[in-house]
Amino acid sequence: xxxxxxxxxxxxxxxxxxxxxxxxxxxxxxxxxxxxxxxxxxxxxxxxxxxxxxxxxxxxxxxxxxxxxxxxxxxxxxxxxxxxxxxxxxxxxxxxxxxxxxxxxxxxxxxxxxxxxxxxxxxxxxxxxxxxxxxxxxxxxxxxxxxxxxxxxxxxxxxxxxxxxxxxxxxxxxxxxxxxxxxxxxxxxxxxxxxxxxxxxxxxxxxxxxxxxxxxxxx
Amino acid sequence: xxxxxxxxxxxxxxxxxxxxxxxxxxxxxxxxxxxxxxxxxxxxxxxxxxxxxxxxxxxxxxxxxxxxxxxxxxxxxxxxxxxxxxxxxxxxxxxxxxxxxxxxxxxxxxxxxxxxxxxxxxxxxxxxxxxxxxxxxxxxxxxxxxxxxxxxxxxxxxxxxxxxxxxxxxxxxxxxxxxxxxxxxxxxxxxxxxxxxxxxxxxxxxxxxxxxxxxxxxx
Numbered sequence: 491x492x493x494x495x496x497x498x499x500x501x502x503x504x505x506x507x508x509x510x511x512x513x514x515x516x517x518x519x520x521x522x523x524x525x526x527x528x529x530x531x532x533x534x535x536x537x538x539x540x541x542x543x544x545x546x547x548x549x550x551x552x553x554x555x556x557x558x559x560x561x562x563x564x565x566x567x568x569x570x571x572x573x574x575x576x577x578x579x580x581x582x583x584x585x586x587x588x589x590x591x592x593x594x595x596x597x598x599x600x601x602x603x604x605x606x607x608x609x610x611x612x613x614x615x616x617x618x619x620x621x622x623x624x625x626x627x628x629x630x631x632x633x634x635x636x637x638x639x640x641x642x643x644x645x646x647x648x649x650x651x652x653x654x655x656x657x658x659x660x661x662x663x664x665x666x667x668x669x670x671x672x673x674x675x676x677x678x679x680x681x682x683x684x685x686x687x688x689x690x691x692x693x694x695x696x697x698x699x700x701x702x703x704x705x706x707x708x709x
Numbered sequence: 710x711x712x713x714x715x716x717x718x719x720x721x722x723x724x725x726x727x728x729x730x731x732x733x734x735x736x737x738x739x740x741x742x743x744x745x746x747x748x749x750x751x752x753x754x755x756x757x758x759x760x761x762x763x764x765x766x767x768x769x770x771x772x773x774x775x776x777x778x779x780x781x782x783x784x785x786x787x788x789x790x791x792x793x794x795x796x797x798x799x800x801x802x803x804x805x806x807x808x809x810x811x812x813x814x815x816x817x818x819x820x821x822x823x824x825x826x827x828x829x830x831x832x833x834x835x836x837x838x839x840x841x842x843x844x845x846x847x848x849x850x851x852x853x854x855x856x857x858x859x860x861x862x863x864x865x866x867x868x869x870x871x872x873x874x875x876x877x878x879x880x881x882x883x884x885x886x887x888x889x890x891x892x893x894x895x896x897x898x899x900x901x902x903x904x905x906x907x908x909x910x911x912x913x914x915x916x917x918x919x920x921x922x923x924x925x926x927x928x
Contacts, residue, residue: 541802542852543806555806558805563798575771576771583773586777587774597820601833602836614833614836621821625824636759
């Protein structure tokens with residue numbers, strides 16, 4: 491039975507990490523909110539299943555929410571994670587660290603409130619982005635760099651997406667970095683996913699997702 | 710074999726959610742960093758096992774990190790979660806929503822950078838806390854309120870801790886709210902955990918944890 495993915499239809503956002511796993515595995519899935527009346531359907535399902543926010547996935551009556559948990563569920567099923575508990579949980583921990591990082595990426599352009607426009611929290615964004623560039627990118631990518639050579643898994647796909655996103659949002663900052671393992675992994679995944687990345691299923695980066703390009707935040 | 714919990718020894722923080730589950734179950738555990746040279750031991754173990762940050766748990770060679778994942782692991786073992794996959798994942802999703810909320814709680818006093826003192830990001834904190842009080846508390850607690858009547862689990866213990874923390878950090882704001890299910894649950898857990906809460910194992914709330922009391926942030 492095919493997977494039903496529910497996520498905002500016009501952004502990569504957090505849902506993209508799930509899409510990459512489904513695409514890499516060649517899994518049969520429907521990106522429900524991108525279909526007709528898709529967002530309405532998504533909101534109804536969200537309410538029905540008591541889910542707090544997209545993304546969520548429905549598969550054989552099992553409802554999973556949160557990017558990291560969806561990938562934890564999909565991992566062994568898509569052969570993108572081992573089945574043994576300890577190894578599987580280790581990957582889940584890595585993915586949760588990526589989740590933590592994504593919150594920080596998002597908050598570079600929304601440090602005060604999600605409900606306010608970027609323009610209304612620009613001064614605070616400048617301050618937060620500075621700390622993000624100088625402290626948080628090195629801390630997180632330094633850690634991910636040591637994990638980039640682990641056996642291929644859904645985490646590899648997510649690390650690719652993190653690098654792509656940072657290259658989009660912080661091109662100048664990223665140009666000055668040197669994460670060899672992560673760059674190698676990024677190239678590898680780009681080749682693996684070439685058909686998907688060239689398809690219209692891959693939504694381009696834009697100014698509504700987690701990764702946004704505001705040159706002033708790039709230092 | 711007993712559980713080894715690793716977390717900062719002087720705060721409740723995220724580790725407290727794990728402590729509550731272990732205490733409620735009467736599990737045998739060691740709060741390693743609170744022992745002799747505890748923080749040194751913790752840092753060594755963290756490095757050794759490639760963990761990004763505390764809290765983490767070691768049990769029979771399985772290393773789990775991140776509060777929500779540790780609880781996901783402990784749940785069925787402590788009889789604080791069902792064993793069936795769908796139900797177990799549903800709880801994990803709820804706990805991850807609590808994780809998301811805790812980031813927002815933390816960022817009310819650290820909206821710019823973790824590495825800066827509160828006093829150096831006070832103006833931004835005032836703005837962020839306003840949005841937190843007016844939009845985020847209602848959004849999250851409104852959701853948790855609908856989940857507070859689910860069968861008792863580690864999530865129940867975590868919701869207790871969320872309420873205790875908010876009462877400590879935002880007493881005026883919380884006084885004006887009316888979450889009957891959450892309040893009932895809070896009372897129930899307070900009774901259940903009375904011996905622990907009265908013991909010196911329960912670290913008091915303080916100005917270094919996730920929940921901090923700055924009256925100016927309470928509106």
